[in-house]
Amino acid sequence: KTKQQQLSVIGTSKTISKATQHRLWPEIDRISVEQLRYARLGVGEGGWQLFAEDGEMKMYKREEESNGMVVDPLKACHVVRGVTGHEMCHYFFSPDVRMEWETTVEQMTVIEKIADDTLVFLQVHKRIWPASQRDALFWSHMRQVPDHNDRDGHDIWIVCNHSTDNSDFPQSNNGKCVRVTLTVCLVCQTFIDPPKDGAKITRDDITCKITYCSVVNPGGWAPASVLRAVYKREYPKFLKRFTAYVIDQCKDKPIMF
Numbered sequence: 684k685t686k687q688q689q690l691s692v693i694g695t696s697k698t699i700s701k702a703t704q705h706r707l708w709p710e711i712d713r714i715s716v717e718q719l720r721y722a723r724l725g726v727g728e729g730g731w732q733l734f735a736e737d738g739e740m741k742m743y744k745r746e747e748e749s750n751g752m753v754v755d756p757l758k759a760c761h762v763v764r765g766v767t768g769h770e771m772c773h774y775f776f777s778p779d780v781r782m783e784w785e786t787t788v789e790q791m792t793v794i795e796k797i798a799d800d801t802l803v804f805l806q807v808h809k810r811i812w813p814a815s816q817r818d819a820l821f822w823s824h825m826r827q828v829p830d831h832n833d834r835d836g837h838d839i840w841i842v843c844n845h846s847t848d849n850s851d852f853p854q855s856n857n858g859k860c861v862r863v864t865l866t867v868c869l870v871c872q873t874f875i876d877p878p879k880d881g882a883k884i885t886r887d888d889i890t891c892k893i894t895y896c897s898v899v900n901p902g903g904w905a906p907a908s909v910l911r912a913v914y915k916r917e918y919p920k921f922l923k924r925f926t927a928y929v930i931d932q933c934k935d936k937p938i939m940f
């Protein structure tokens with residue numbers, strides 16, 4: 684395909700990623716666009732129940748099972764002041780800082796760099812007794828999306844993580860790990876309160892609205908009650924810790940719009 688044809692395939696994306704040349708690209712593009720739409724649907728319909736709340740952070744779940752395993756979809760909304768959506772997504776995507784905020788990971792490897800904005804990760808997660816240890820192999824893609832509904836032209840940034848296979852890293856690594864499958868997205872929109880008299884925008888003028896969606900299939904047996912307790916503890920912990928981490932990293936840096 685020519686670059687022009689690719690641009691029309693991407694549709695919502697502003698720039699052409701090198702990832703468009705990769706065999707996984709049709710899937711990466713489709714899932715990212717789907718996840719963006721899914722994240723932007725409200726929680727008023729569809730049986731979402733609020734299970735955790737802390738200030739402006741709200742977490743909802745739907746109790747679902749697949750072959751007797753808990754696969755409860757999660758959707759969280761939060762409002763963070765002083766950072767942009769680009770900054771949020773940058774720190775969520777970047778392997779360089781993953782271990783600084785991610786407390787469920789024991790080991791992280793980038794097994795393939797598809798493009799600057801598209802990586803394939805293998806993560807070994809901490810073990811929760813009495814279940815087997817879990818690992819996850821997934822592509823991760825970050826992009827900027829223009830918001831056609833917003834007359835002020837506020838951009839949206841998204842990171843989408845989705846499980847994939849790689850024959851060099853098969854499931855059941857010496858029987859040690861059970862592989863989970865996941866679809867996760869972080870969608871962030873920046874709002875700017877324009878300062879008076881055309882003054883320079885500072886971090887006090889910026890608000891970032893976040894939606895985080897996740898579906899994780901544990902991949903093998905795990906007791907439902909333990910799983911739901913892990914969800915209830917780990918997701919709020921993650922979102923509070925991650926947002927505090929980004930605020931702290933950004934506070935003395937120039938704003939990355």
Ligand code: 18C
Pocket residue numbers: 785786787788806808809810811814815817819844863865867899900901905906909910913914917918921
């Ligand atoms: O989105 C998040 N992080 C991203 C970058 O790492 C990425 C990762 C997704 C996590 C997938 C979950 C993998 C299984 C984890 C095992 C549990 C470890 C807990 C250790 C506690 C000390 O997208 C942020 C992720 C936020 C936290 C997610 C917790 C999800 C729990 C799902 C449990 C599924 C398997 C549990 C196995 C046995 C439990 C009895």
